[in-house]
Amino acid sequence: MIKKLLILFLLLFLLSSVGFSQDVYFYVASSMSKPANEIVNNFNKVSKNFKVVLLTGGSGQLLNKIVFSKKGDLYLPASKTFKDKAVKLGLVLVSIDLLYQTPVFGLSENGKKKINSFDDIVKKDVKIALGNPNTMALGKIFENIKLKLPKDIVLGIEKNCVVKAVNVAQIVNYLKTNTVDVGIVFDSVAKVNGFKYVSFPERATVKDVASINLLKTNSNIENAKIFLKYLLENKGIFKKYGFDVIKQ
Known part of the structure; x- marks a missing residue:
């Protein structure tokens, strides 16, 4: 046996x-x-x-x-x-x-009160979440988008950036909890989570x-x-x- x-x-x-x-x-x-x-x-x-x-x-x-x-x-x-x-x-x-995949800037509930257009994201009181380019696709994509934007806009975005997330799930959470006003996401992610969003200017829009x-x-x-x-x-x-x- x-x-x-x-x-x-x-x-x-x-x-x-x-x-x-x-x-x-x-x-x-x-x-x-x-x-x-x-x-x-x-x-x-x-x-x-x-x-x-x-x-x-x-x-x-x-x-x-x-x-x-x-x-x-x-x-x-x-x-x-x-x-x-x-x-x-x-x-x-x-x-x-x-x-x-098309990157956009998703807005939190607080963000919707401050931002009506893309140019508004560089206002002094706006808090932005970007992505870490080493861990997150959107972080790497944004490095390329910056090359197509005016320098003053790029400087304004970087000045308003308060966090660089390791993945999009973190950015979604920051937006849902109003930790930030704006967060870089894909348009599909914004739609799934019910976020209002602003698109990048046509000259800087990319479709990955x-x-x-x-x-x-x-x-x-x-x-x-x-x-x-x-x-x-x-x-x-x-x-x-x-x-x-x-x-x-």
Whole structure:
């Protein structure tokens, strides 16, 4: 009897070691966590062989986790910048463009009382939340936007900046709690959270691309491909949340 149990245990160990039913780890930038969470929950309800584990955070934070842990199946950063970094690091097997992302300045309840146009954000009593360019896609994007804005506007924004968040979830929280008047977010994030927002001037408006990436660090490529196919078939859920979905 003991011998049979040992054989059974050994078989189970060998099956798990080759990734027979290993979970899929899906890294998603915080700005897309709501639709991603719905897709993952829907998938996990019908999947019998494996589950998808959703991990969210700043695009840079997530990439660092993948690099240091050498684990991860799918990566959905909020901008092309971090996709390109993942490619340069040799992590990406397949990359598929999924969404367009447009940065805006979201307004808190206090912010709505002070700001009627983009130029108002440089008023003396306005508190602004920007993003850390090392951890957050919006932080990196804003570095490029600044090059297209007048120097006095850039100086005014930087002077009014009271915090540089590590991910968009922090900025959303700052806006909801009136910690700041203005916070850089994507237009989709503003819509999902019911924030009024002001757009950047046309000369400084950018439309970035968020891509879904199948990683070389995957633990079970067949499982990862199954979920990737499911995600692409259900990408309309992103549209439901106000995202600009790219037509394939």
